[in-house]
Amino acid sequence: MELRHLRYFCVVAEELNLTCAAERLHMSQPPLSRQIKQLEQEVGADLFERGPRGLRLTPTGLFFQQHALQILEKVDATVEATRRMARSKRVLFGIGFVPSVFYGQLPLLVRDLRQKDNVELSLAELTTVQQIQALKAGRIDMGFGRMRIDDPEVEQEVLFDEPIMAAVPCGHPLADTKPTLAQLAEYPLVLFPAQPRPSLADMTLGLFRRRGLKVTVAQEANELQTALALVASEIGITLVPEQVKRVQRDGIVYVYLADPGLTSPVICSRRKGEAPSPIMQAANAILEVLVENRRSGRYP
Known part of the structure; x- marks a missing residue:
């Protein structure tokens, strides 16, 4: 399944008319009909009811439309954010966290990093296990969790x-x-x-x-x-x-x-063996101050 299939489907679902949808998509009707049929075959369900008065979404089609729109909105937002980063020469820095650590000092780390002109922050709510996977895949650069996990590619520090x-x-x-x-x-x-x-x-x-x-x-x-x-x-x-x-x-x-x-424990996870980037050095320096404040009782 390709993104274009989702886009085709969403236009047809909005128009409920293949001719009008094809005109919006600047394509002829027969190829569009084939694409929708192929999508239904791949999904394994009828997304439209076809009658003499035109198309109507099935309950399955309504469900698929809601999620397809969310996917396309997420993709469009990601592409636009990537373009902004490219224009501004900002560096993406990803942070994963479990919700229970976000009520302490982590927001202060996020706040201080956001004030740096060359950083584009990406925050992801992830369990510690998911953070380890995301670190190894390069989706995040630093994770905050509560579980100790032994992985040769990741180092963990109990803060x-x-x-x-x-x-x-x-x-x-x-x-x-x-x-x-x-x-x-x-x-x-x-x-x-x-x-x-x-x-x-x-x-x-x-x-x-x-x-x-x-x-x-x-x-x-x-x-x-x-x-x-x-x-x-x-x-x-x-x-x-x-x-x-x-x-x-x-x-x-x-x-x-x-x-x-x-x-x-509150545990910080990072990829092992990497020379820290300037952004990582800045994050570590901010984190060191925040942790010292916590340990010394200046931040309850």
Whole structure:
């Protein structure tokens, strides 16, 4: 399947008339009809209903149209951004991150890098496993996650460890306490992210498992915000890194835990063996200051 097939399809879906669509595309009708038929064969479904009054999108066609438009918009935006970079001589620098690290100092790194005239930043929300793959493929240059992964092509640096907290509903019996994991295990757990794994969800389950505690997972969520909304709805409690307490949400209280040593690392991943580019050197210098501020308590 080529992009032109998606463009042809979207024009036909908008016009619902092959003659009018062919005129817009500056082509004759028979080749356009063949292209649409070939697309349907490749997809394995009828995208249009063909009747005496013309064309009509099938439910499958409506679904395909929504996603085809998104793909084309993304491609067009990427091409335009690439052209802007070429004109401005800016260097692309990609950063991958898990959502739970974006409530701390990472936004300050992004802010400082964006102020540099020669940098075009690309941000991607990725699990740590996905970050490793993206680093090796050259899609990002630096990743921020929480899992230690052994890969010969990637180096990982633990920037700091931060305490694990519990997010509980307001009015919960543990809301005004400093509970233990054993106490938390008595209540339903909201787990995130549900997919892809392994992830923070597995780290959370591991904390209970290593202490011989069994938990009841009431609900799994893919997004941190969804997990917090479920907690506010009193579906259960969830464990979060300390940075997340900056997310102020009605119906939620964050409490520290009584168990010692319950922390989650913030890990920076980079490609191994590469001489750092000027942009990477600048990012490392900014990161060093931010991490020192965190370790010294100047940034909670």
